[in-house]
Amino acid sequence: MSYEDATALLDEETHDAINVDRTKGDFTFPERHKFDAGYGLSSKTIDYICDVKGEPQWVREFRHKALEVFESKPMPTNWATKDLDNIKFDEIRYYLSDGEKPKRSWDEVPPEVLETFERLGIPEQERAFLAGVEAQYDSEAAYSNMKEELTKQGVVFVNSTEGLKEYEEIFRPWFGKVIPTGDNKFSALNSAVFSGGSFIYVPKGVKLKQPLQAYFRINSENFGQFERTLIIADEGAELMYMEGCTAPKFETATLHSAVVELVALKGAKIQYVTVQNWSSNVFNLVTKRGLAMEDAEVRWIDCNIGSRLTMKYPGVIMKGRRARGEVISIALANTGQHQDTGAKMIHAADETTSNIVSKSISVGEGRATYRGQVHIPKHLKGCKNNTECDALLINSHSRTDTYPAITVKGNRHATQHEASVSQVSEEMLFYMQQRGISEGAAMSLAVNGFINDLVREFPMEYSVELKRLIDLEMEGSVG
Amino acid sequence: MSLHIQDLRATLEDGTEILKGVTLDIPKGEVHAIMGPNGSGKSTLSKVIAGHEGYVVTGGSVTLDDEEIFGMSIDERSRAGIFLAFQYPSEVPGVSNANFIRAALQARLPQGEEIDAVAYYKKLYAKMDLLEMDRKFTGRAVNEGFSGGEKKRNEILQMMMLEPKYCILDETDSGLDIDALKIVAKGVNAMRSRDRGMLLITHYQRLLDYIKPDHVHVMAEGRIVRSGGPELALELEKHGYDFLKEAALA
Numbered sequence: 001m002s003y004e005d006a007t008a009l010l011d012e013e014t015h016d017a018i019n020v021d022r023t024k025g026d027f028t029f030p031e032r033h034k035f036d037a038g039y040g041l042s043s044k045t046i047d048y049i050c051d052v053k054g055e056p057q058w059v060r061e062f063r064h065k066a067l068e069v070f071e072s073k074p075m076p077t078n079w080a081t082k083d084l085d086n087i088k089f090d091e092i093r094y095y096l097s098d099g100e101k102p103k104r105s106w107d108e109v110p111p112e113v114l115e116t117f118e119r120l121g122i123p124e125q126e127r128a129f130l131a132g133v134e135a136q137y138d139s140e141a142a143y144s145n146m147k148e149e150l151t152k153q154g155v156v157f158v159n160s161t162e163g164l165k166e167y168e169e170i171f172r173p174w175f176g177k178v179i180p181t182g183d184n185k186f187s188a189l190n191s192a193v194f195s196g197g198s199f200i201y202v203p204k205g206v207k208l209k210q211p212l213q214a215y216f217r218i219n220s221e222n223f224g225q226f227e228r229t230l231i232i233a234d235e236g237a238e239l240m241y242m243e244g245c246t247a248p249k250f251e252t253a254t255l256h257s258a259v260v261e262l263v264a265l266k267g268a269k270i271q272y273v274t275v276q277n278w279s280s281n282v283f284n285l286v287t288k289r290g291l292a293m294e295d296a297e298v299r300w301i302d303c304n305i306g307s308r309l310t311m312k313y314p315g316v317i318m319k320g321r322r323a324r325g326e327v328i329s330i331a332l333a334n335t336g337q338h339q340d341t342g343a344k345m346i347h348a349a350d351e352t353t354s355n356i357v358s359k360s361i362s363v364g365e366g367r368a369t370y371r372g373q374v375h376i377p378k379h380l381k382g383c384k385n386n387t388e389c390d391a392l393l394i395n396s397h398s399r400t401d402t403y404p405a406i407t408v409k410g411n412r413h414a415t416q417h418e419a420s421v422s423q424v425s426e427e428m429l430f431y432m433q434q435r436g437i438s439e440g441a442a443m444s445l446a447v448n449g450f451i452n453d454l455v456r457e458f459p460m461e462y463s464v465e466l467k468r469l470i471d472l473e474m475e476g477s478v479g
Numbered sequence: 480m481s482l483h484i485q486d487l488r489a490t491l492e493d494g495t496e497i498l499k500g501v502t503l504d505i506p507k508g509e510v511h512a513i514m515g516p517n518g519s520g521k522s523t524l525s526k527v528i529a530g531h532e533g534y535v536v537t538g539g540s541v542t543l544d545d546e547e548i549f550g551m552s553i554d555e556r557s558r559a560g561i562f563l564a565f566q567y568p569s570e571v572p573g574v575s576n577a578n579f580i581r582a583a584l585q586a587r588l589p590q591g592e593e594i595d596a597v598a599y600y601k602k603l604y605a606k607m608d609l610l611e612m613d614r615k616f617t618g619r620a621v622n623e624g625f626s627g628g629e630k631k632r633n634e635i636l637q638m639m640m641l642e643p644k645y646c647i648l649d650e651t652d653s654g655l656d657i658d659a660l661k662i663v664a665k666g667v668n669a670m671r672s673r674d675r676g677m678l679l680i681t682h683y684q685r686l687l688d689y690i691k692p693d694h695v696h697v698m699a700e701g702r703i704v705r706s707g708g709p710e711l712a713l714e715l716e717k718h719g720y721d722f723l724k725e726a727a728l729a
Contacts, residue, residue, distance in 0.1 A: 422572075426532070431569035434529050435583035435637060436557035445582055449573025449620065 026279060027119070028248040029112040031220050033138070037095035039222070043067060046192060049095045053161050053195070058172070066181045066191030073185040081338060083309050087283055092224045092255055094193045095139045102134070102144035102159060109135075113142045120246065122215050129461055130242075131210035132157045136227060137217050139195040150208070156201040157212055160228045163199025170201050175230055178261035178291045178317070186311075187287040190226045190259040197227030197258065202237040202268075211240040211273070211459060216256075218247035218282070224255040231261070233268035233296075240271040242462065249279040253308065256282055262290035262298055266320065269297045275462055277469055278307035280336050286312045289344070292352075294320030301457050302329040304339050305469050313371060315344030318352035325354040330451050330466075332473055333366030333398075342371035342403075343387075351382040358389040359451050362398030363443075363474070370402045378409035385415040392450045393423045394443060422450075440475040447474055480544045481506040482528075482561070482645040482676050488538035489527045497523045499701035500539065505645065505676040512679040512687055514712060515698035516720045521680045522566060524698070525649045529563045530556050543645065558587055560644030564634040564651050571621035576633065577603065579621045580640050587641075606639045610666050627654035635666035646670065647678045652686035664689030684716035 037048045046067055050060045075084045103109050106123050117123060117135050126133045132146030134157070141159040150157070156167055163171045181191040198214050218225050233239055247254055256278065264270045270290060278284055284307040290298030300314035316325025327343035345354035360368035368391060376383045385408075391400040400421060408415050424446045432442035447470055448455070455463045482505040489498040497520050505511050515521050527534050528541055530553040541548050548556050571579060580603065585594050607616065610632050622630050631651055638646055648667065652660055667690050671677070679692060687695075687709065695711040696703045699720070705711065 425569070428569045428571060430529075430531055430553060431565065432571065432579075433553035434557050434563050434565075435579070435641065436554050436586040437582050438554050438586065439552075441582065441586065442554075445574050445579070446571065449571055452573035 026248050027116075028219055028221075028250075029116065031096070032098060032110075033096045033220070034099040035095065035097045037093060039093055040090040041067070041092070041094055041193065045094050049193060049195065052095070052097070052099070054165075055161070056165070056168075059164055062176070062181075063192050066188050069182045070185060070188035070192055073182070073188060076185060080311060080340065081309060083338065084283075087253065087255060091222055091252070093220070093222055094224055094226070095195055096220050096223055097138060097140040097195075100140075100142070102141035104143075104145050106143060109142050113137050116217060116219065117143070117215065120215065120217070120244075122213075125213065125461070129210060130213050131208055132212045134159060134198050134212075134214045135217070136196045136214065136225075138220055138223060138225065141196055146212070147210075153206050154203040155206060155208070156199065158199050160194065160197045160199050160230065163230065167199065167201065170232060171199060171230065174232055174261065174263050176261075178263060178289050179259055179287050183287060186257045186285040187259050190228060190257050190287070193224070194226045194228035194259065196225070197229040197260075198231070198241070199229070200231040200239070200241065202233045202239050204234040205236040206234075207238040208240065211242045213242040213244070216243065216245040216258075218254055218256065221250040221254070222252055224257065227258045229258065229260040230263075231270060231272070232263045233265060233270050235265045236267045237265075238269040240273065240459070242273045242459070243276075244274075245276045245278060247279050247282055250281060252281070254279075254282045256284045256286070258286045258288075260286070260288040264290060264292045264296035264298050266293050267295045268293075269299075271299045271301065272314075273301045273458060273462060275303045275305075275458075275466055275469070276307070276310075277305045278310075280306060280308055280334075282307045284310040284312070286310075288312065288314040290314075290316045290325070292316055292318050292320065292323035292325055294349075295322050296320060297324040297326075299326040300328070300343075302327065302341070303458075303466055304329070304331040304341055305473060306334075307337060307339075309338045309340065311340045313342040313344050313373070315346065315373075316354065317346045317348055318354065319348045321349045322351045322353075323349060324352070327356045327358070328454055328457050329358045330454055331358075331360040331368050332447070332470065333360065333362045333368045334473060335364035335366055338367045338369070340369040340371065342369075342373070344373045345375065345385060347374075347376040347380060347383045347385070350380050352380075353384045355385070356387040356389070357454060359392070359454055360389075360400060361392045361394065361447050361450065362400050363394045364398065367399045367401075369400070370404070372404040372406070374404075374406040374408070374415065376408045376410070376413050376415070380410065381412035383413040385413075387415075387417045389419045390450070391421045392447065393421065394447070441471070444471045444474040482678070483542045484524075484528070484539070485541070486539035487524070487527065487536070487541060489523065489534045489536050492533060492535060496537070497534070497701055498527065501698075501701070501703055503696065503703060505678055507644070507676045508673040509693045510671060510677040510679065510690065511694045511696065512681060512692035512712065513696045513698050513703075514681055514684075514715055517682065519698045520701040521698050522649050525563055525647045525678075525680055528556075528647060529553060529561060554586065557641075557643075562638050562641055562643035562646045564631075564638055564646065564648040566650040566653060568622050568630045568634055570623045572623055574621050575618050576621055577617035580637055583637070583641060603640065606636055609639075609669060610636055611662050612636065628656065628659035631655055631659065631663055632666070635663055639666060639670060644674070645676045645678070647680065649680045650682065651679070652681055652683060660686065661689060684712045687712045
């Protein structure tokens with residue numbers, strides 16, 4: 001039986017568990033924040049956040065320095081979209097929380113927060129197939145729990161505040177090392193005001209069989225969510241981490257700017273899976289990068305649906321011999337959306353291998369941009385890179401751009417690059433509709449077909465959800 | 480009960496008239512064949528009935544069991560019971576045959592009802608066996624990398640799975656070797672039924688050696704110019720389409 005047939009026969013229980021209608025993401029509850037840093041960003045905002053969170057002095061200093069870097073860096077509009085200038089930093093609230101610690105049981109989570117995550121299907125998913133869940137609501141995690149056996153194995157899965165306080169000896173040496181504060185304007189912003197996100201440590205040789213999941217939910221208007229995630233897989237450890245995100249549709253723009261750092265020590269494997277479904281007014285400006293030591297592997301599997309503007313180029317620095325890096329990404333840009341995504345592969349040791357497969361779909365006035373950077377310096381030998389980027393256009397207003405930058409020095413390496421642009425033709429739609437399939441469903445089928453080989457890379461539970469999200473998006477795009 | 484085409488007129492988007500008043504009645508239980516030279520409007524007729532947006536209907540009507548179809552979308556017509564086996568079936572990259580046919584069947588179910596996967600595969604495999612198709616074929620993307628013969632067999636498979644009321648087969652014999660033609664004919668003959676009408680569009684008599692029509696029509700320059708029994712096809716085979724020109728002049 002083929003993969004297709006197998007997914008079709010997914011048992012009902014699993015199907016129900018993940019059968020979350022994401023149109024239900026568009027709801028909000030009244031704000032009940034005990035702590036609100038107010039509008040705008042200054043050193044006072046940072047002191048407020050440090051005080052509320054009770055952070056050590058080194059973190060306070062780290063944040064203040066980051067604010068200076070943020071303020072000194074210009075918007076990258078020299079190469080990126082001018083739409084960035086529409087972010088009004090003074091009209092954003094940088095920290096909102098109810099002051100509660102994350103609960104270990106859903107029963108203790110405040111009712112409206114529980115309802116939020118129930119409507120998004122998180123507790124069901126946790127029961128069905130997850131090893132642990134962290135559920136963030138605005139600035140802080142409302143719920144965080146992990147299977148007991150993992151705790152016994154020494155696995156740490158907490159939010160970033162708890163990580164830097166309780167596990168400083170593991171946290172601090174790696175924090176801000178893969179992505180330095182000054183990497184870009186938004187990594188500096190995150191470093192100044194970060195809150196929430198996960199800290200994960202998987203000890204030597206421990207291999208997690210089920211994924212850990214974080215869910216990032218924005219509930220409040222004029223709010224910026226700045227989670228910070230640091231994942232460390234010790235030698236020979238393996239884990240899969242999954243993140244999902246939604247926000248309601250507000251009148252004004254919302255900012256989401258995360259920093260995610262992955263560290264895979266010798267022989268470790270980290271897979272980081274993202275399925276984001278932001279509403280169409282979210283600026284989603286995220287920096288994600290992994291460090292892979294000898295024989296280690298970092299894979300980013302990234303699916304971007306929704307948002308007004310997403311800028312995200314997951315990267316892997318292959319620092320140890322035979323390290324492997326991979327970015328598999330799907331971006332769907334509907335009308336009013338710009339998906340500016342790509343990948344960075346920095347080869348820094350011999351015999352390192354990287355693979356980039358990027359597929360984008362532009363619908364209506366939607367715009368998809370691919371930016372790739374592959375760097376192989378001259379002194380290395382035996383490095384390999386494969387880059388494929390394919391774009392699918394649905395109707396003539398769509399736009400797609402590809403900016404691959406592959407810098408390979410020396411002649412002891414192998415690289416290949418393929419790119420294609422295709423269209424869902426009228427004849428293809430006519431053919432599908434003649435079989436009784438509606439126009440919207442036909443487009444969904446065509447889009448799902450286009451990304452089919454990548455969807456296989458997602459865990460089955462998420463691949464089904466991904467298909468559903470695409471169906472919803474495509475149904476809505478038929479005029 | 481029939482698929483009834485009455486004085487149908489259609490043009491290209493630029494106004495060029497292709498169908499100049501076609502009248503044809505295909506009752507359930509009958510197999511009709513339309514023959515005619517290239518450019519006579521045969522394929523256009525099939526596309527206009529199916530609802531292709533490249534044509535403008537300028538007059539006449541098509542009714543399916545007395546229901547007017549021109550108000551319906553392409554997919555509504557399909558679900559109402561019209562099936563078109565394409566001369567050049569489209570490729571649908573990345574979508575497996577099994578998923579494609581299932582999506583088409585699913586579209587026919589009321590909201591909230593799901594295809595029974597086990598029964599579905601049982602039926603699919605049975606039809607594939609009849610058409611001598613390899614099981615691997617379910618996982619292959621629709622028509623992608625298919626040979627001409629495989630594409631045509633795939634059209635017949637879809638037809639057998641969807642069980643339409645009226646089947647229009649557009650040049651199904653083109654590009655087939657004799658063995659493939661026999662298999663396709665076997666499939667079509669298996670579909671013949673008192674509850675189903677069929678319209679075969681073909682340039683050659685060859686197909687009609689394997690699928691015996693009840694009626695044969697000759698189309699030329701956008702009109703049906705002659706109708707008769709199966710013997711008409713043999714006559715065409717013998718004399719070619721030249722006599723049409725004489726008839727047109729007369």
